Amino acid sequence: MTSSKRGTERHDHKHALQDIMLKYSARRRFMDKIVTIFVIVCVIAAIVPLASILIEVIKNGASAISLEFLTQPPGSLISGRGGIGPAIQGTLIVVGLASLIGAPIGVLAGIYLSEFAGNGIFPSAVRLFNNVLTGLPSIVVGIVGYIVLVLTIGSFSVWAGALSLSIIMIPIVVRVTEETIKIVPNSIREAGHSLGIPKWKITLYIVLKSAKSGVLTGIILSISRIAGETAPLIMTILGTSLFFSSLTGPVDALPLRIWRLASQPYESAHAAGWGAALILVTMFLALSISLRILAQKKGFTVTRTTI
Amino acid sequence: MHKRRKGDKIFHSVVIGAAGFTLFILALVAIAVGNGSMKIFSLEGFGFFTGTDWNSVEGRESYGALPYIIGTLFSSAIAMAIGVPISLGVAVFLSEIASSRISTPLSFVIELLAAVPSIIYGLWALFVFRFWIRDLIEMPLHNAFGGSIPFFAKTPFGLDVFTAGIVLGIMIIPIVSSISREVMKAVPDSQREAANSLGATRWEMVKMTIFPYAKSGLLGAAFLGLGRAMGETMLVTLIIGNAIGASAIPDSLFSQSQTLSSLIANEFNEASSELQLSALIGLGAVLLILTMIINISATLFVSRMIKVSPGVKE
Amino acid sequence: MSSSKEITENILTKSLEAVTEPNYKVSIRRLDASFGAKQALKNINLDVKENSVTAFIGPSGCGKTTLIRCLNRMHEMTPGAYAKGQVILDGINIYDKKVDPVIIKRRIGMVFQKPNPFPTMSIYDNVAAGLKLNGVKDKKMIHDIVKESLEGAALLEEVKNELDKPGVGLSGGQQQRLCIARALAMQPEVVLMDEPTSALDPTASSKIEELVHELKKDLTIIIVTHNMQQAARVSDYTAFMYLGELIEHGPTKQIFENPKKELTERYISGKFG
Numbered sequence: 104m105t106s107s108k109r110g111t112e113r114h115d116h117k118h119a120l121q122d123i124m125l126k127y128s129a130r131r132r133f134m135d136k137i138v139t140i141f142v143i144v145c146v147i148a149a150i151v152p153l154a155s156i157l158i159e160v161i162k163n164g165a166s167a168i169s170l171e172f173l174t175q176p177p178g179s180l181i182s183g184r185g186g187i188g189p190a191i192q193g194t195l196i197v198v199g200l201a202s203l204i205g206a207p208i209g210v211l212a213g214i215y216l217s218e219f220a221g222n223g224i225f226p227s228a229v230r231l232f233n234n235v236l237t238g239l240p241s242i243v244v245g246i247v248g249y250i251v252l253v254l255t256i257g258s259f260s261v262w263a264g265a266l267s268l269s270i271i272m273i274p275i276v277v278r279v280t281e282e283t284i285k286i287v288p289n290s291i292r293e294a295g296h297s298l299g300i301p302k303w304k305i306t307l308y309i310v311l312k313s314a315k316s317g318v319l320t321g322i323i324l325s326i327s328r329i330a331g332e333t334a335p336l337i338m339t340i341l342g343t344s345l346f347f348s349s350l351t352g353p354v355d356a357l358p359l360r361i362w363r364l365a366s367q368p369y370e371s372a373h374a375a376g377w378g379a380a381l382i383l384v385t386m387f388l389a390l391s392i393s394l395r396i397l398a399q400k401k402g403f404t405v406t407r408t409t410i
Numbered sequence: 411m412h413k414r415r416k417g418d419k420i421f422h423s424v425v426i427g428a429a430g431f432t433l434f435i436l437a438l439v440a441i442a443v444g445n446g447s448m449k450i451f452s453l454e455g456f457g458f459f460t461g462t463d464w465n466s467v468e469g470r471e472s473y474g475a476l477p478y479i480i481g482t483l484f485s486s487a488i489a490m491a492i493g494v495p496i497s498l499g500v501a502v503f504l505s506e507i508a509s510s511r512i513s514t515p516l517s518f519v520i521e522l523l524a525a526v527p528s529i530i531y532g533l534w535a536l537f538v539f540r541f542w543i544r545d546l547i548e549m550p551l552h553n554a555f556g557g558s559i560p561f562f563a564k565t566p567f568g569l570d571v572f573t574a575g576i577v578l579g580i581m582i583i584p585i586v587s588s589i590s591r592e593v594m595k596a597v598p599d600s601q602r603e604a605a606n607s608l609g610a611t612r613w614e615m616v617k618m619t620i621f622p623y624a625k626s627g628l629l630g631a632a633f634l635g636l637g638r639a640m641g642e643t644m645l646v647t648l649i650i651g652n653a654i655g656a657s658a659i660p661d662s663l664f665s666q667s668q669t670l671s672s673l674i675a676n677e678f679n680e681a682s683s684e685l686q687l688s689a690l691i692g693l694g695a696v697l698l699i700l701t702m703i704i705n706i707s708a709t710l711f712v713s714r715m716i717k718v719s720p721g722v723k724e
Numbered sequence: 725m726s727s728s729k730e731i732t733e734n735i736l737t738k739s740l741e742a743v744t745e746p747n748y749k750v751s752i753r754r755l756d757a758s759f760g761a762k763q764a765l766k767n768i769n770l771d772v773k774e775n776s777v778t779a780f781i782g783p784s785g786c787g788k789t790t791l792i793r794c795l796n797r798m799h800e801m802t803p804g805a806y807a808k809g810q811v812i813l814d815g816i817n818i819y820d821k822k823v824d825p826v827i828i829k830r831r832i833g834m835v836f837q838k839p840n841p842f843p844t845m846s847i848y849d850n851v852a853a854g855l856k857l858n859g860v861k862d863k864k865m866i867h868d869i870v871k872e873s874l875e876g877a878a879l880l881e882e883v884k885n886e887l888d889k890p891g892v893g894l895s896g897g898q899q900q901r902l903c904i905a906r907a908l909a910m911q912p913e914v915v916l917m918d919e920p921t922s923a924l925d926p927t928a929s930s931k932i933e934e935l936v937h938e939l940k941k942d943l944t945i946i947i948v949t950h951n952m953q954q955a956a957r958v959s960d961y962t963a964f965m966y967l968g969e970l971i972e973h974g975p976t977k978q979i980f981e982n983p984k985k986e987l988t989e990r991y992i993s994g995k996f997g
Contacts, residue, residue, distance in 0.1 A: 116869055117911040120860065124609075124830055127859035132824070135611035142507065145499025146516070149587070152580045153523045156534045163537075211428035219425055229429045232436045238634075238705035239698070240641030242671045243443065246694045249678075250442040270435055277432065303421030331527025334643040334671070338678045358529045362644060365533050373537065380530050391525045395518055509803055600840040604903070606801055607836075608854035608910060609829035618857065622844040 160377065160384050167378025177344045177360075177375070187379045189346045190360035196347055197340060197356055198330045200265035205272035205329075206322050210311075212273070213280025213318075218306050236274035244270050245335035252339070259341035259353040267335035272325045279321025283314045320394055327390045331383065333358035357383050439698070447695045449688035458692055462656040466686050473689035475696055477658035481571065481667040482640055482697070484660050485650065488575025489582060489639040494632050496579070497586035502616060504587070505594040517588070524584035532645040535577045540568035540649055543576060548664060566664035574650040574667075578642055582635035589634060593627030593715060594620055630711030637704040641697065643671040652676060670697040749774040749944040750795065750914060755809035757787075757794050759802060764790040766968045768809070772914075772961070777936055777945045779959035779976070781952060783996065786965040788948045792916050795946065796832040797825040813914070830858070833907035837919040839899035841891035841906070848887040850902055854910045869909050877905035878935050897928025904935065915939065917947040921954065933958050952992065956980050964988045 172186035212229070220226030248267030253259055287310050295305035311318065333356075336342070341353040342363060357379055364376035450458055450473060461474020500520065504513045548566035555562040566572070597620050605615040621628070651666025658668040670693045681687040750772040757765035765787045772778050780788040793799040794807050797818060810817045818828050841850045849856075851870045860866055870887075874880035879901040883894070891902055900920060907915060917936075921929035936945055936958050949955050955962055956976060963973040964987075972979060972988045983989045990996060 116865070116872075119862075119865060120830065120855070120858070120869075120911050123859045124827060128824065128827060131611055131614065131826070131859075135613045138613040139507065142499040142503045145496045146503050148496050149500050149520055149523065149580075149583050152539070153519065153526070155538065156526060156530065159534055159538050160530065208428045208431050211425045212432055215425035215429040219422065220429075226429075229432050233432050234709055235702055235705065236432065236436060238637050238641070238701055239439065240643070240671055240694075240701055242641070242643045242674050243439065243694045243698050246446065246674070246678075246691055247439050247442045250446050250691075251438060270439075273432065273435065301415075302418050304417070306421070327525065331525075331529070333527070333529045334675055337675055341679065358527055358644075361529050361533060362647075365529075365536060365648060376533060380533050383527060384530060387525050387527070388522070391522055598840075600836060600838060601842070603798065603801065603834075603836060604840045604842065604906075605857075606798060607796065607829060607834040607907070608857055609826045610857055611826055614857060618853070619842065622842075625844075 157384065157388075160380050163374070163377035164379075164381030164384075167374050168381065172375070172378055173382070176346065187357065187360055187375065187382070189344060189355040190357045190379060191382065192347055193340065193354040193356040194330060194358075196354060197261055197264045197268065197336070198326060200261060200350075201268035201272060201329055202322070202326050204265060205269035205325070206276060208269075209273045209276025209325075210280050210318060210322070212277045214284060214306060214311070216277065216281040217284040218302075218310070233274045233277050236270070237278065239271070240334075241271060241332050242334040242337075245338050248335060248339040256351055258351060259339060260351045261340060261347070261354050262350055263339035264336050264354070264356070267339050268329040268332060271332060271335065272329050275325040275328065276321055279324070280314075280318050283317030283321065284310060286317075287314050316397070320398060323390060323394060327387055331358055331387065333362050337362075443691060443695045443698055446691035447688055449685055450692040453685070458689075459696070462659065464655040466682050468683070471683065471685050473686065473692075475670070475689075475693055477653075477656060478668050478670045478673050478693060479696060480659050481650070482669040482671070482700070484667065485571050485575045485578060485646065485669060486636055486639040488572060489578035490632065490636055492576055492579030493582040493635055493639070494586060497583050497631070497635065498590055498628070500583065500587040501590035501594055502620075505591050506612065506616060506620075517591075520584050520587060523580075528581065528642060529644045531577060531581060532648040535573065535645060536569075536648045539577065540573050543573045544568035548572065552664065560661065561663055563662045564664040569649050569651045569666065570664045571650055571660045571667040572663040574646050574669075577645055577649065578639040581642065581645070582638050585638055586631045586635035589631035589712065590624075590628055593624045593631060593712065596627070596715070597623045624715060626711045627715035630708045630713075630715070633704050633708035633711060637701045637708060640669075640704070641671060641701050643669075643675050646672040647675050670694070748772060749814065750946075751810075751812040752791075752795075753810040753812065755791075755794060755807065755811065757790055757799055757807040757809075758805070760804040764968050765794070765807075768970050770963060770970060770973055772944060772946060774944050775940055775942070776960040777940050777947060777958055778961040778963060779955035780946065780948045780963050780965060781950070781955050781991075782965035782971075783991065784950070785967070787968040788965050789918055790968075791965070792918055792946060792948050795914070795916055796834055797828055798834065800825070830910050831912055832914045832916060833910050833912035834916045835900070835903050835907055835918070835920050838923045839896060839903050841894075841899050841902050843890070843892045845891055846888045847883050847891050847894070847902060850891040851905045851909050853906060858910075869911075870905075873905040873908040876908045876939065877901045878931065878938070879905055895928070897924050897931060900924060900928070900932060901935070904932075908939075912943065914944045914946065917945065919948050919950060922950065929954075952980075964991060966991070 169186075173191065174188045175186040176189050177186065212233075216226060216229060220229070244267045247270065248263045252263035252266055256262065291309055291313060292305055295309050296302075300309075336356050336359045340356060340359070342355050342359040343353045344355065347354050361376050361379045361383065364372045364379065367373070454461065454473070458473065458475055459479070460476055461472065462476050463472040463474045464477075465472045504517055508516060544566055548568065551562050552564075552566055564570075601619040601623060602615055605619045610618055646669050650668060650672060652672070653666040653668050654673075658666070660667045674690050674693055677686070678690055681690060748771040752768050752770040755765055755768040756763065768791060780791060782788050790799060795811055799805050799807050807819065809819065811819055813828075813831060816823070842853060845853065848870055851873050852866050855866050855869060871880065874883065879898060882898065883889075891899065894902060900923075904915075904920075921932050924932065933954065936947065939945060940960075947955075947959065949958075959976045961974065962976045962979040964971045964979065964983075964985075966987055972983060972985045974984075979988065980992055983992055
């Protein structure tokens, strides 16, 4: 193709392309604006429910709060008096017990995956199954707790509830621990090794220590997650209006009580439900916000704080 | 020397034991659920999946999971239809449009949505949100199309599979949007620049470079949202209307229905016979298998994108 | 004051008419650029002749990449980035508020340091990407332009039987020529190249340099390079930059053999950088 012929064709292409671009330019800019608006609408659609939930919980729950509400057992439903004392106590006990079981196991398993595991079949299986566990529906976890502990012990119990909650907690802690510990620079481990310190001491006293904040954050987040779980508690701790009596007996918990109250037809029950919800939400907000502030102060970012 | 090796050995066994505990738990779950549902499966076999009865009268007991499978799928489908587009919009905003001054607090706020316990979603949906849906969406739709399209036929009063689907959709926004955002961030800037240098507007750039590149990761994010929606229990018990048996099969957007998890939650402690209990556990088995398949696929999609994304060969 | 549409039309149509005098294709006047609070370019003034190759050279951080990215308004892609001043293309200041930055990209194309073909597209689709993006639907027109552009990028012979293979399957040098073809498809008048050979091996690099020599017959080329020998080989004019300022600019021969500023001389002779 001679240069001049090429030149003319290019000239024509230039003109043609130009005309086309001019023709569509307004429409394209318009589309861009529309999509930007749509995207902002999505953000608003995501935030409005959160705002509404917080507002409604505060609005409806505030009036129910009183010292009596927080410390007394529920009275008769129609009387509208009494409170959620046993529920608060039960939550603390069951969640506390679950954490005592779940946190150490989770951290140790996370340490294994990060410090001791290679790429063999066992570690890969552990990672894969851990991933599967994070996606377990919580109602199924409750069923497991029922079969394993309620049937064997013979009654609904704190143990069963704690076990179920720990099943939910462990995979989260494993994952966060592995990820946080992996980040600790190798130079620290090598320094310890060159000083002749045994591996277990290096791992526990040095590596874990430097990953402390991240691991702790993961634990606290998983605790706040299980504290809000209801489904696994339905068939494990059963719920009751009495205070805690024994680890092998039923106990109440906040989310469970809220569920029961919401399912009642009485106004007074609903009001109590909102009050209990307010307590629960306050707990969550406090935990989430303080963890965020802590993370910012310590200078690390938790990439995904929820699963 | 000897002591040191001993300490290491003990520690080694301890951590392996802890890791093995994970496998143990999963085995426990499989065995418990399998064992517990043995009774109903040996009685009804495959018919459990296709039956629509839910009859606990002694002598005529019969249980079928089909209505609740459909209820779970239908409500989750609505959840995806609502939740996934919104999540993608949020992810695009956070990843491509917002400056870091906006995106940091905004992403924190979205995460708060995930921290809210599902029972509180349920409370709010039951006493507040469902009236919004009923008055602002369901009534108008019903009045406009109720006569002509059976989909909008039943008179809505807010406690139905549609409302359940919408709230489920809201619940999955945090997880779908956060993973989508991670996946979008993984698209290299050089791609964005290439599109920009050819004259792409921002939206055109997203369509041209980010969506095709991040396709499988975004799919994985959506699947994770699906798994979450399917496993959700408490919220559903409060607003799906608690229908039982064949009438739980939704034939309209405004039908009352029931999901696998909500029926388990509602009836477990009141099960009147061992067979009924086994049937409920059987529902749990179905739910377990469904969510496992979905979650494993999701993980594969997301990791496939990060591993296999084609790069420049030197 | 002309309307936004008129200015946009002007920007597209103006230099299609024959230019009657040896004008400058691009003139830069009092250009400042910054990233947030950090100033990257100070008062740049420069003229670029049509159908020439101008090289920007200077040590790392001198602002040459920032400058080239200001020429097609890509600088503002970076969050917090800001530019002020004039970049005049055939008499129109592309930084005028009424000019749509999207339309500029037809007249000024860009090739990047690391080849960045679209991984999900075939070779053909990569070259056609800009056309389809901007609304071209005529299949024959697209086909003609793709072939022309691949030819212009000296790639057609090598890929003509595999146009539907993925763009990322090519070697590094071929991918870069693919990116050049993609830029050529937009029928630009100016092509900016940001260190186009720094990621390539010597053979591939020299192919690109030959290409630049060919392309300047129809286009105006501005090339950023940290390789002084390359600048000497490839360019007609050279601009030396240091710490965000334009130190010296002139015919390449003069800059390399007879630099006027001492700083230029020290950089050229390798005393720093």
